[in-house]
Amino acid sequence: xxxxxxxxxxxxxxxxxxxxxxxxxxxxxxxxxxxxxxxxxxxxxxxxxxxxxxxxxxxxxxxxxxxxxxxxxxxxxxxxxxxxxxxxxxxxxxxxxxxxxxxxxxxxxxxxxxxxxxxxxxxxxxxxxxxxxxxxxxxxxxxxxxxxxxxxxxxxxxxxxxxxxxxxxxxxxxxxxxxxxxxxxxxxxxxxxxxxxxxxxxxxxxxxxxxxxxxxxxxxxxxxxxxxxxxxxxxxxxxxxxxxxxxxxxxxxxxxxxxxxxxxxxxxxxxxxxxxxxxxxxxxxxxxxxxxxxxxxxxxxxxxxxxxxxxxxxxxxxxxxxxxxxxxxxxxxxxxxxxxxxxxxxxxxxxxxxxxxxxxxxxxxxxxxxxxxxxxxxxxxxxxxxxxxxxxxxxxxxxxxxxxxxxxxxxxxxxx
Amino acid sequence: xxxxxxxxxxxxxxxxxxxxxxxxxxxxxxxxxxxxxxxxxxxxxxxxxxxxxxxxxxxxxxxxxxxxxxxxxxxxxxxxxxxxxxxxxxxxxxxxxxxxxxxxxxxxxxxxxxxxxxxxxxxxxxxxxxxxxxxxxxxxxxxxxxxxxxxxxxxxxxxxxxxxxxxxxxxxxxxxxxxxxxxxxxxxxxx
Numbered sequence: 332x333x334x335x336x337x338x339x340x341x342x343x344x345x346x347x348x349x350x351x352x353x354x355x356x357x358x359x360x361x362x363x364x365x366x367x368x369x370x371x372x373x374x375x376x377x378x379x380x381x382x383x384x385x386x387x388x389x390x391x392x393x394x395x396x397x398x399x400x401x402x403x404x405x406x407x408x409x410x411x412x413x414x415x416x417x418x419x420x421x422x423x424x425x426x427x428x429x430x431x432x433x434x435x436x437x438x439x440x441x442x443x444x445x446x447x448x449x450x451x452x453x454x455x456x457x458x459x460x461x462x463x464x465x466x467x468x469x470x471x472x473x474x475x476x477x478x479x480x481x482x483x484x485x486x487x488x489x490x491x492x493x494x495x496x497x498x499x500x501x502x503x504x505x506x507x508x509x510x511x512x513x514x515x516x517x518x519x520x521x522x523x524x525x526x527x528x529x530x531x532x533x534x535x536x537x538x539x540x541x542x543x544x545x546x547x548x549x550x551x552x553x554x555x556x557x558x559x560x561x562x563x564x565x566x567x568x569x570x571x572x573x574x575x576x577x578x579x580x581x582x583x584x585x586x587x588x589x590x591x592x593x594x595x596x597x598x599x600x601x602x603x604x605x606x607x608x609x610x611x612x613x614x615x616x617x618x619x620x621x622x623x624x625x626x627x628x629x630x631x632x633x634x635x636x637x638x639x640x641x642x643x644x645x646x647x648x649x650x651x652x653x654x655x656x657x658x659x660x661x662x663x664x665x666x667x668x669x670x671x672x673x674x675x676x677x678x679x680x681x682x683x684x685x686x687x688x689x690x691x692x693x694x695x696x697x698x699x700x701x702x703x704x705x706x707x708x709x710x711x712x713x714x715x716x717x718x719x720x721x722x723x724x725x726x727x728x729x730x731x732x733x734x735x736x737x738x739x740x741x742x743x744x745x746x747x
Numbered sequence: 748x749x750x751x752x753x754x755x756x757x758x759x760x761x762x763x764x765x766x767x768x769x770x771x772x773x774x775x776x777x778x779x780x781x782x783x784x785x786x787x788x789x790x791x792x793x794x795x796x797x798x799x800x801x802x803x804x805x806x807x808x809x810x811x812x813x814x815x816x817x818x819x820x821x822x823x824x825x826x827x828x829x830x831x832x833x834x835x836x837x838x839x840x841x842x843x844x845x846x847x848x849x850x851x852x853x854x855x856x857x858x859x860x861x862x863x864x865x866x867x868x869x870x871x872x873x874x875x876x877x878x879x880x881x882x883x884x885x886x887x888x889x890x891x892x893x894x895x896x897x898x899x900x901x902x903x904x905x906x907x908x909x910x911x912x913x914x915x916x917x918x919x920x921x922x923x924x925x926x927x928x929x930x931x932x933x934x935x936x937x938x
Contacts, residue, residue, distance in 0.1 A: 336773035338766070362785075449785060470807070500809050505766045505781040507773060507805070603807030684785065688810040 332575070333510050339471035339501045340365030342508040343436060346478040348379045349516040350434075353405035353523075356385040356396040360415040361448050362498035363438035367410050390415040394422035394435075401431035401491075402537060404528030406482065410436035412498055413454045417442065420458065427462030428549075429538050430556070432485030432523075434478065435463075438498040439599065441683040448498075449684020452598065453651040455495040456627070456659050462553060464488070464560055465628040466580075468496040469602035471506045476571060476579030477625075479511065483520050483567050488560040490553075495627075497600040499684070511575050519574050561629050582631035584623040585638050587613065591620030593699050594639060596647045596664060598624050601687040605648075608689035612696060619696050624660070632667040639667070644674045646699050648692070648711075650681040657708035657737065676704040678711040678734075685712055698734060706736040749897060750812045751798040753887075754831045755821035758790040764821070764884030765796035767910060771888065771902035772800040774909075780806040793829050800897065817891065820844060821870070821883050823852065832856055842890050844870040844883050866894050866930065873925040878918035885919035886926030893930035900927045 335342075343366050347355070355374070357367035371386075373379035383400070387393045393409045401407040411419060416437055426433050437455045441447040455465060466481060468474040474496040481492040496502060511519075529537065541549050561582065568580035578584075586602075587609050588594060597605055602623040609619050622638050624631075639645055645668070647660040658677030665675050678695045681687040691712055698704060698711075711734045719729045728743050751768060755761030762783040769779035777800055784795035797812045814834040823845040825831055832841060832853075838861055843852055849865040850857050857865045868890040870883035885907050892898040903923050908916035 336770045336779065497809075499785040500782070503782055503785065504809065505769045505779075507778055600809045604810045607808045686811050688813070689808065 332512055332515070334507060335510060336505060336507050338365060339474060339496070339504050339506065341369050342471050342475045342510065343478055343496070343502075344369030344373065345510055346475040347408050347434075348373050349511065349513060350408075350479055350482045350520055351379070351406065352382055352408040354383045354385065354396070354400035354407045356387050356393045356400070356407070356409050358387050358390050358393045358411070358415065360390070360412050362440055362450075362502045363410040363412045363415075363436055365502060366436055366438070370408075390419040391422060394419040394426060397433045397435070398422060398426050398429065398431060401426070401433050402429065402529050404523070404525040404530070406486075406523040407431075407433045408435070409433065410438065412438040413440035413442055413448075416454045416458060420461070423458060423461045423463065425538070426491045428553070430489045430553075431491055432482070432489060433491040434481045434485055435491065435493050436478070437493050437495045438502045439495050440498040447683040450498045450500050450600075451650040451682045451684070452495070453682075455493060456651045458493065459628065459659070462490065462557070463628065464490055464492040464557070464564075464626070466492060466494050466564075467598040467625055467627060468494065468501065469584075469599060469623050469625075471496075471501050471504060472508055472577065473579045474501060475508055475510060476575065476577050479516060479520065480567050480571050480580050484560065484563050486523055487563045487567070488556055489526075490556055490560065495599070500600040509575075509577065515574055519571060557629050561626075561631060561634075564626055564629075580625065582626045582634045583638055584625060586621040586623065587618070588620035588622065588638060588640070591618050592642055593644045593646070593696065594620035594622055594642045595692070595695065596622045596624055596645060596660060598627065598660070599650070601648065601650075601681065601692075604687060604689055605692045608692040608696075611689070612693065617696065617700070627660075630663050630667075632663075635664060635667040636671075639664075639671075639673055641671075642673055644699055645676075646695055646704065647675065647677045648681075648687070648695060649677050649679050652677070652679050652708070661707060676706070677708045678704070679709065680712040687712075703734075704736075706738050708737040710735040710740070748804075748806065749800045749817070750815050751800075751817040751819065751891075752812050752815040753796045753798070753819045753821065754825050754829060755794050755796070755883075756790075756825065757788050757792045757794050759794075759821050760882045760884045761794045761821055762796045763910070764819070764887060765798045767884060767903070767906040768798040768888055768891075768898070769800075770906040770909065771898050774902045774905055775899065777802055778804060778806050782809070784811060793825055815839060817842070817895075817897070819887050819891065821887055823847075826853065835860070838864070840864045840866070840891070840895060842866045842868060842887060842894065844868060844887060846872065863894075863934065866890060866933075868926050868930055870926055873922045873929070877922035877925060878915070882919070885923040889923035889927040890930050893927045893934065900924065
């Protein structure tokens, strides 16, 4: 174990390097670029040996190369973000369909248009149904550890893993990181031994066409693998924690959840900010629990139900939503809590890099305790001045100060 | 927890300065965090970076700093463009890179903060003297070390020498020493 004060991206590059990938393919896009830049340096300097580093011409090529090398039986890593993830989407689905244990960082960033380079979760969550595991990181330490666990999880399950870390907020933050030693990682993550792989010595073909006679069954078996990953994530997390003494990974993590009647569910880097605010609220006699949701795919319905317990209210703080629908996390939470009387809603905040402050969390808690979340979906951190500066003249309507519930937005259609 | 906000212009190394501040604190055995205010980086455009230091606890928050204990202004021309002292703590510190005196540059702030908490240092002059470049980060951090007990000069020097081994790191260390001695003299002289 070594302790260093380094950028999150460098920490992740070091973690990936400790896993000894045989191929790293990279196409730069902010905010993930520093990760693959550092890996390129490691390969060039010889710090990362027996690794082919490929500069490719696009994200689509990056995932295509990753598919080729992983199918060839080689531990493979790549990274992307935002539009880059969308550009590789076709191949993203192929990778999971082929059951290839590729590990990919998504340095989460908003999707345009309008173009926006800052952090939210619209890119990673857009690949919800891609058949990849999606593991979210709440800190750079969590990111370092989750990447190392991701290779083991991917290879045990036989599916690719996306490690989602907040772009800029984590990737560009300089923090104290504990990196496991090469010996520790070697003991934890054995050499990759694929069950079957492409080799000219014994030619086989993989990924051939499957027609209506078996496509459903192929999908069912893919889902079976995905379901098996819940236990694998828990087992691998337990093993990693025992070896390193870190407290990273897992399906979810609870903070101050005992006897908390109100719980927040948060993914990513706002978890730390929320923990500090929860401590401040506790000092004022307000008890709020926090569930840091680590695994979004597979979705840990049972673990989440247990974590929520008999709380009467849960607010999902979401950094992406579905146009024409509502939140993306909230419906999953509702499924997990079906048959209970817990009220679940979404506070949409932090889109396109709008910072989530402790005060934002405080506002969400007070809103919830005052019973003000009247709809399932609320635009929480709206800048009313910015909004009204347009709508006043263009639409002839204005919004009152503060959060906007979905029904209030709908009501403006009648006023216009 | 101590919170520092750094204001500079693209190309002056404000982001690196924040990182070196965190590294210096780390070298002294403390917990630290640094991060930039992300934007489309362009040379000359206003840049903001942040740093936090905690004596003994892991830093969990990732929110930008709205109420800084210390504000470092790497470029005097920002004073007219950006509200650099927004939210500064009533007993906080402000250090500005200029050859002028604090009361001539920011008279209002001098009245607002305790005596001796607003300081000016010709950081660019020291940077140019030692390394022939307008990279005032090391002298600015050395000024912070001179004005407060937050950091040791040696840690500031060591952070730059760790990041830039060889000539560049040594030149930064030299610029840091010039600023440190300047400000220690200035403080002794009651200026």
